[in-house]
Amino acid sequence: MFPPFLKKVAAVTGAGSGIGRAIALGLAREGATVHLADRNADGLAETAALIRAEDGRAFTTELDVSSEVQVVGWVEQIGSISGRLDAAFNNAGITGPAKRIEHYPLEDFQRVVAVNLQGVFLGMKHQIPLIKRSGGGSIVNTASVAALTGPGGMSAYAASKHGVQGLTRVVAMENAADGIRVNAIAPGWTETPMVAANSQQNPGFAALTQTAIPAKRGGRPEEIAAAAIWLASDTASYVTGQMLTVDGGMTI
Ligand code: NAI
Numbered sequence: 671m672f673p674p675f676l677k678k679v680a681a682v683t684g685a686g687s688g689i690g691r692a693i694a695l696g697l698a699r700e701g702a703t704v705h706l707a708d709r710n711a712d713g714l715a716e717t718a719a720l721i722r723a724e725d726g727r728a729f730t731t732e733l734d735v736s737s738e739v740q741v742v743g744w745v746e747q748i749g750s751i752s753g754r755l756d757a758a759f760n761n762a763g764i765t766g767p768a769k770r771i772e773h774y775p776l777e778d779f780q781r782v783v784a785v786n787l788q789g790v791f792l793g794m795k796h797q798i799p800l801i802k803r804s805g806g807g808s809i810v811n812t813a814s815v816a817a818l819t820g821p822g823g824m825s826a827y828a829a830s831k832h833g834v835q836g837l838t839r840v841v842a843m844e845n846a847a848d849g850i851r852v853n854a855i856a857p858g859w860t861e862t863p864m865v866a867a868n869s870q871q872n873p874g875f876a877a878l879t880q881t882a883i884p885a886k887r888g889g890r891p892e893e894i895a896a897a898a899i900w901l902a903s904d905t906a907s908y909v910t911g912q913m914l915t916v917d918g919g920m921t922i
Pocket of ligand 1: 684686690762813815857
């Protein structure tokens with residue numbers, strides 16, 4: 671049997687770390703040429719080296735997903751290098767500070783929304799025409815269980831992730847007839863540098879999340895990536911506009 675992404679071209683944002691790196695590695699193992707984007711040049715280079723060490727094909731672009739001119743340049747580059755785009759993963763994200771709304775600085779709110787929501791908007795806005803020219807394909811956006819709940823102190827993060835679910839539904843509706851499926855994943859507590867940063871801000875965080883997860887453990891980035899890659903694959907050919915929760919039972 672051929673690898674499911676053989677001769678396919680994929681794009682992943684936030685590919686320099688955590689879940690994005692696991693998605694990129696998983697796609698490369700399934701045969702895709704992978705275009706990696708992140709604002710962290712060192713992280714990008716590490717992910718590309720991991721892929722190339724397994725004889726995979728990776729291209730890297732340092733960018734800020736909240737910048738339209740940079741996203742446009744990246745998608746143009748994908749078109750000129752690979753000539754097509756079959757699967758896009760809008761995954762880059764940040765958490766912002768943990769503060770009640772009365773104390774939440776506007777600039778932090780705007781920064782989180784710019785990366786997590788505007789970044790997904792800009793990604794899809796510019797990926798859709800190239801995917802359409804490629805004859806159809808799939809987009810998977812990274813939301814969060816915070817798209818389903820209202821974790822105290824996380825107003826910007828939860829609002830941005832609720833927004834990702836809404837955007838996912840709209841773009842799925844707009845493009846279903848053109849053979850483009852658009853879905854989201856909602857990871858729970860996943861062991862990546864993002865969570866490590868939260869644990870440092872709040873020492874009780876790791877212990878608390880352990881008691882809050884029925885599976886009694888955090889997720890591994892590979893477990894989240896597997897769900898995202900399945901959603902993008904042809905096996906999920908009739909799934910669109912959905913958000914798949916991958917959280918060890920946290921939101922049951
Ligand atoms: P991470 O911090 O390990 O990786 C995020 C990557 O995004 C980093 O490489 C970072 O440089 C990049 N990034 C951040 N802002 C960027 C920008 N403006 N432009 C380009 N790249 C940027 O975090 P993780 O955990 O892998 O997060 C990936 C996604 O998963 C995020 O959207 C996050 O909100 C989401 N998520 C993570 C959960 C977790 O428990 N780790 C839970 C639920 C959702």
